[in-house]
Amino acid sequence: MPSVISTDVLIVGAGVAGLWLNARLRRQGFSTVLVESASLGGGQSVKSQGIIHGGAKYALHGALTGASEAIADMPRRWREALAGNGELDLSGVRLLSEAHYLWSPGTIAGNLTSFFASKAVRGRVDQVKGDQLPPALQDKRFKGKVYRLAELVIDVPSLIQRLADLAGDGLLAGQKIEPLLEGGVLVGLKVDEREIRAQRIVLSAGGGTAALLEALGLTQPAMQRRPLHMIIAKGPSLKPLYAHCLGGGTKPRITVTTHPAADGQWVWYLGGDIAETEGVNREPAEQIATAQKELGQLLPWIDLSTARWATLRVDRAEPLQSGLTRPDNAFVAEEGRLLVGWPTKLALAPDFADRVIASLDRDGIQPGPITALPPLPRPPMAIPAWEQLLP
Ligand SMILES: Cc1cc2nc3c(=O)[nH]c(=O)nc-3n(C[C@H](O)[C@H](O)[C@H](O)COP(=O)(O)OP(=O)(O)OC[C@H]3O[C@@H](n4cnc5c(N)ncnc54)[C@H](O)[C@@H]3O)c2cc1C
DSSP: OOOOEEEEEEEEOOSHHHHHHHHHHHHTTOOEEEEESSOBTTTTGGGSOOEEOOSHHHHTTSOOOHHHHHHTTHHHHHHHHHTTOSSSOOTTOOEEESOEEEEEOSSOGGGGHHHHHSTTTTTSEEEEOGGGSOGGGOSTTOOSEEEEESOEEEOHHHHHHHHHHHTTTOEEEOOOEEEEEETTEEEEEEETTEEEEEEEEEEOOGGGHHHHHHHTTOOOSOEEEEEEEEEEEEETTOOOOOEEEEOSSSSEEEEEEEEEOTTSOEEEEEESGGGSHHHHHSOHHHHHHHHHHHHHHHOTTSOOTTOEEEEEEEEEEEEOOSTTOOOOSOEEEEETTEEEEEOSSGGGHHHHHHHHHHHHHHTTOOOOOOOOOOOOOOOOBOOOHHHHHOO
């Protein structure tokens, strides 16, 4: 029989939300165990585009909510952490781009009026030209306007690696999760038959949270999935580009981020409107053809003839929203010792941790005595999608 463990906070799900929270709690002196059933960061986190949004994209809708004002602080918090002087020491995590760009290909600047009037972008957006343009847009045939947003783009695999290092001995590879009850009250979880007692239990299992709640006999909080059909291109002629390309509507027509592959080539990862509803309904070959056509029109000077292509289907997992509003705030619900939530964005992982820590503070939860953990089976690191699909 594996040994019984007692810890202050037991976290289930080691994506960015669980890993960030775990590192924050450990820094405050709490003991933690973080359980992962597959690979570290391998759910949505390593499949994300790594943009640390500051809310600019949401300002495109014209009206800003209070929630998007909260997101405005995220780039600063991440920047401090990356510099080693923030709430976590993330020095060593690779920054892919100091800025994300907004690129309007034609003469649709009219759509940007409300954008520039909004509080989230005022004073934080500069137009760039000439050699300040992102390398992929530096061509005499380029027409249109480009604005630099104060948003970072990070290399998510190196972030996950750093957060895993900060987790010390507290990571546990575990598959079967059952409630551990005492007098009908949840006091911990049984993970592969091992009893783990905790003052608080946090479910941050992304798309796996609904099934975990069901295993615990709960139906709330309800979750929604938003399917995406992302496109990946890899080739020797690709140059770095981190930009939302605007179409006629309020959503970016295409969002391009560029990632380093293990063999030194660049990978373009394409999301935005192209990966949403219509893109989800396309077969992979059709989705690739659509992306090739779009890029051929937008960036005809980039030679895509030697690029290799793949697509990736992945769901975003979020709390169920009413109407069509997009969640742009971390979400945490509480019931007894259980806290359940979704950051809703990689960028909002700090906000997710804040909400859990605020709940512990409010309930007077203090770090208990730290006892050494027995050696635990450690979950593997996630492998980026392009290394698997386009090795
Ligand atoms: C294509 C795409 C692009 C995105 N781009 C961005 C972006 O540029 N910027 C941004 O801010 N956000 C972006 N997002 C959103 C962001 O990726 C997510 O909001 C964030 O990664 C969610 O983190 P998480 O830790 O909650 O979930 P996940 O990363 O999904 O992690 C959940 C973990 O829980 C584990 N798990 C599941 N079930 C169990 C179980 N029963 N027991 C144990 N473990 C379990 C999973 O294996 C997984 O490792 C993007 C999302 C997608 C899909």
